[in-house]
Amino acid sequence: MKIVVVGTGYVGLVTGTCFASKGNDVVCVDTDHKKIQNLLKGVLPIYEPGLDALVSDSVAQGHLRFSTSLAQTLAEQTPDMVFIAVGTPPGEDGSADLKYVLGVAGEIGASLQGPTLVIDKSTVPVGTAAKVRAQVQAELDRRGSAITFDVVSNPEFLKEGAAIDDFMNPDRVVVGVESEHAGRLMTELYLPFVAGDTRKIYVMAPKDAEMTKYAANSMLAVRITFMNELAVLCDRLGVDIDQVRQGIGSDRRIGTHFLFAGCGFGGSCFPKDVKALIHMGGQVDVSLGLLDKVEARNETQKEYLLDKIDAHFGRDNIAGKTFAMWGLAFKPGTDDMREAPSLVIIRGLLERGANVVAHDPVALETAQAAMAMEGIDASRVRLVEQREEALEGADALVVVTEWSDYKAVTPAALASGLKSGLVFDGRNIFVPAAMKAHGLDYYGIGRGR
Numbered sequence: 001m002k003i004v005v006v007g008t009g010y011v012g013l014v015t016g017t018c019f020a021s022k023g024n025d026v027v028c029v030d031t032d033h034k035k036i037q038n039l040l041k042g043v044l045p046i047y048e049p050g051l052d053a054l055v056s057d058s059v060a061q062g063h064l065r066f067s068t069s070l071a072q073t074l075a076e077q078t079p080d081m082v083f084i085a086v087g088t089p090p091g092e093d094g095s096a097d098l099k100y101v102l103g104v105a106g107e108i109g110a111s112l113q114g115p116t117l118v119i120d121k122s123t124v125p126v127g128t129a130a131k132v133r134a135q136v137q138a139e140l141d142r143r144g145s146a147i148t149f150d151v152v153s154n155p156e157f158l159k160e161g162a163a164i165d166d167f168m169n170p171d172r173v174v175v176g177v178e179s180e181h182a183g184r185l186m187t188e189l190y191l192p193f194v195a196g197d198t199r200k201i202y203v204m205a206p207k208d209a210e211m212t213k214y215a216a217n218s219m220l221a222v223r224i225t226f227m228n229e230l231a232v233l234c235d236r237l238g239v240d241i242d243q244v245r246q247g248i249g250s251d252r253r254i255g256t257h258f259l260f261a262g263c264g265f266g267g268s269c270f271p272k273d274v275k276a277l278i279h280m281g282g283q284v285d286v287s288l289g290l291l292d293k294v295e296a297r298n299e300t301q302k303e304y305l306l307d308k309i310d311a312h313f314g315r316d317n318i319a320g321k322t323f324a325m326w327g328l329a330f331k332p333g334t335d336d337m338r339e340a341p342s343l344v345i346i347r348g349l350l351e352r353g354a355n356v357v358a359h360d361p362v363a364l365e366t367a368q369a370a371m372a373m374e375g376i377d378a379s380r381v382r383l384v385e386q387r388e389e390a391l392e393g394a395d396a397l398v399v400v401t402e403w404s405d406y407k408a409v410t411p412a413a414l415a416s417g418l419k420s421g422l423v424f425d426g427r428n429i430f431v432p433a434a435m436k437a438h439g440l441d442y443y444g445i446g447r448g449r
């Protein structure tokens, strides 16, 4: 099929590349000229395992192209489908800001030369498909054009860090359609991704699909938050949350995923999607009190390691100390720093007068940019390329992202690299008893202290 993907970020680039890898003819469009120029030179704008190879293969086979102009792309061909995969950041009131999505819808209407499917891949509130339809139609009317089109909601469930695998082997594909024709085309497109198993393709109404995405992310945020809250209680009662996690995760009704207590969730999705769902409720006078609590708990949780650091040293004794930080990205496998707990912890340490020496396997550049954007004075933050370098002379280690590189470090190696022997493990990557056996002073999240 001929496909245009508008927005070449984490979702758009993965979506376009995966479709191209199955032999579709894909053009990825982005208004960010630098991004497109780099992609044309084979330089990826994001870190995502396996993506470079897939992009270069698809480009080499002539299935994947890049452009900065949607108008020109639509003038040259009428695609079977145009995916909208631009950002939907939170507005001031927590609602999803639709200006990019509706902007693209307008551009599609202004340039479309023949019938197509206009597909919302971005995460958008219930009712957006209707707004996209109205926006495209308004532009077509302005041109006096009788071109017909379908609007489809096709939310994306990929996880950064495992995006290619998630897209290539999805648990399910959700498509919200207004017509049988659109349902048939979407099913045909996704068949190779579900190995021909149509039971994995859920065809529903656009509003149902839009809600499904928010429901999925909010449900996962609730699970994490429940464990985070329970972890605080475990700390007080001398219980190890990780034992509890295994004990409950083995119950098939509960399952093992998203049960890890930690120093809060971040990223471009959970925080903003929880906010947007609360806002959606508010607009129709439905209070989503559980999600209000999720939001509040997560903010508190990002400060939880700072509370432990305060309790250990005494808040007034932290000035002048140096903290090694392992992990900056909001989660492993990505360089994405959006809403990363590391930013809250760095800010808190700097406010207390401490210095930070931080390492991350891939997010040093994006962290630098994120600190500048958040107005964090980086003069007392040193970013280093080697994790061991961060430990040298540090008064404590703070683990913020659970990269497998860090998990592989033995307590013996940690004890010899970190002279202070003090560890605040925000992701519970180490085993408390093993740390203790090597003379390390260990604090986890919900590990009993």
Ligand code: NAD
Pocket: 006, 007, 008, 009, 010, 011, 012, 029, 030, 031, 032, 035, 070, 085, 086, 087, 088, 100, 103, 104, 121, 122, 123, 124, 156, 157, 158, 159, 160, 268, 269
């Ligand atoms: P992103 O910020 O990484 O990428 C968005 C891209 O859109 C940017 O490159 C931007 O330059 C481009 N853009 C903006 N306006 C444009 C226009 N008019 N024409 C062309 N390009 C334009 O965003 P993302 O993380 O890929 O997220 C996109 C959407 O997908 C959001 O709604 C998000 O909630 C949703 N989503 C994200 C993830 C994730 O893990 N990142 C997962 C599922 C769903």
